[in-house]
Amino acid sequence: MTVSTETRALRTQGMKKPARDGGIRESAVSRVVAMAVMIVATLYFLTPLWWLLVASSKTREDFTSTNPLWFADFALIDNIAALVEYRDGVFIRWLANSALYAGLGAFLATLIAAMAGYAIAKYSFFGRETLFNLILGGVLVPATALALPLFLLFSQTGMTNTIWAVLLPSLVSPFGVYLSRIFAAASVPNEIIEAARIDGAGEVRTFFTVATRLMAPALVTIFLFQFVGIWNNFFLPLIMLRDEELFPVTLGLYVWNTQVSQIPDIRALVVIGSLLSVIPLIVTFLALQRFWQSGLANGGLK
């Protein structure tokens, strides 16, 4: 074991060496500056998370009276217990709602975007470019601007204050269609599709068994984008939902946060709840990170 690891390490080093020699050499100054910028940026982004972690672990008394960036008495478990108990565990319900909206919504949105992008890339039909440009225009319209018109539309059908009010609008991802088209054009060769047809596969089967596999990196990217987008979407649920049981975790925490002046103790629950609510995002990111990177790179090449 040890030997093989060492040799592998040596081999990678050996392989890297010529590449480095042949590559562009930055000056020491620019490297130091680049590192400094990166370190500052990292601190800038991580400090709030660090604060959140530290604050979540404190008792109510220590919260205001001790150093905000270092631990005091460790009460993380007690805080989580208090959060889970508050109002019969409605927070767990919110987490589950968020997981449902974001998970199912992102999955279906990815599927629809993949089909649309593939169709636009691989079939020629009348008005194809117009259709694509129209969809591309959708990228420019912020979701916030659509929330109010959507509310009025959903009111007409009596579907406000239901899970559909949040789920249905989440299924649309113009950016996903764009990325799918670019990616399908680049990574699904026409010859393979021809071959599949000759082998007797129908169009639907070709798409699901051949194209989706080749497009996988792009699909993961779309899924992640959409998952994060839905998880963080706050304005649409705010307008659509009135029943506490249907809230996603962002809206629930926001509602609690506005009650702080009435019940100051809720502040601690908002803090610990915020910590717990970012964990699923971090997990999803870490799990799908590899695909995400390759997907972005491929998308960017075009």
Added chain:
Amino acid sequence: MAISRVARVGAIAAISALALTACSTGGTDAPGASGDCAPSDGPVTLTFTSWLPGVEEAVAIWNEENPDIQVEVQTGPNGNGGTYQNFFNQLAAGNAPDLGQIEFDAMPNFRVQDGLENIAACEGILEAEDQFVGWTWSQVTFGEENAVYAIPQDTGPMAMFYRADLFEAAGIPVPTTWEEYEAAAVQIRELGGYINNFSQSDINAFAGLVWQAGGEWFSNDADGWTVDMTGAETTQVAEYWQGLIDNDLVAVYPPWTDEWNAAYNSSELWTWVSAVWGANTIASGAPDTAGNWAVAPMPQWEAGASAAGNWGGSTTAVLKGSDHPYEAAQFALWLNTDADALTAMNRTANIYPATIAGAQLPVFGEGVEFYGGQKIYEVFAEAGNNVDPNFTWGPTMTQVYNDVADGFSGAVSGNGTLLDALTAGQDATIAALKAASIPVKE
């Protein structure tokens, strides 16, 4: 923070969008338009949107006693945090809840946009006036004849929370006038502390101070609204606090933040002139100072006077378009007068009732440990009786708060003065009223 800004921007957009539609229908309601208010046939289910934490407990008592009138609680963020905007959206879409929580300062907005049912004709509503603290009733009738647009729920009479131990140790008498308050501020500053924090973003708290001084920012009659945010009383209050800021006699921490809490917890800040619900804010934010606080009436502009301001408080309104105004009105009246309901809401949400009898509930007769065992609610009950009933809120308070807060946060960092901010706020308010086609007198 980012979130609340989005919500705020959205709220403003929604208000301006809806103002147009509202104006074409608003104002046509003659007094007595609610000529009939008859009970519905058969069982009724009402929807009630409120952001009071735990209001379900009080509602459960009603639901048990009234099997034919079931109330379903819906929730959301506090009014300015998004629920008002939702109400306006829902009113436009025709699916507003039967009942909604609306703060006193938002009532004129809903009235101007014709979002409220007049429930004066409903059984027992007009007669209920005597049960409520005087000033609250004028807030729900707008001075109209034969009109009641909501039932007052809770109030925020103001008083002065102060560190009894520090004042005593330093030999400084507890101030009873604003003049004494300033003198005390100088002494406290010499000892390294601050007497208070000027709350740059709580414009409604500043309005409470103006209210105490007898100022009126808004008034309206048949010809339209008058905006007067730079009148003699407002100027007096603004210049007083400007002086304290200029001489570094008050701190200027952003309120409701950790550093603000920490300043109270570390005994840097000695007093807070605030509303009754502030009692819990201090107890929670400054736990190390337990037992050392006490409550006294607000300092006065004239020695021996007893005027008080009010900060906060809300109502239960029947929203326009409710199919069951009779039942909704009965529920609203019960919720805000029944001793059990009020006790439940006080326990879960710290509300301070708007009824005269509510101030006598057992929970308000007890000494509070955090305040050295003082029966602090006696001070607030007295303050509630001394609130000027003539103070009127304007129809665009969300906008007023935002505009003035922008100016105030400039003023605390030396950019302009509080009075400049109020002058600019007044201009912006008049422009906003005109933009919404609400008649303004200049």
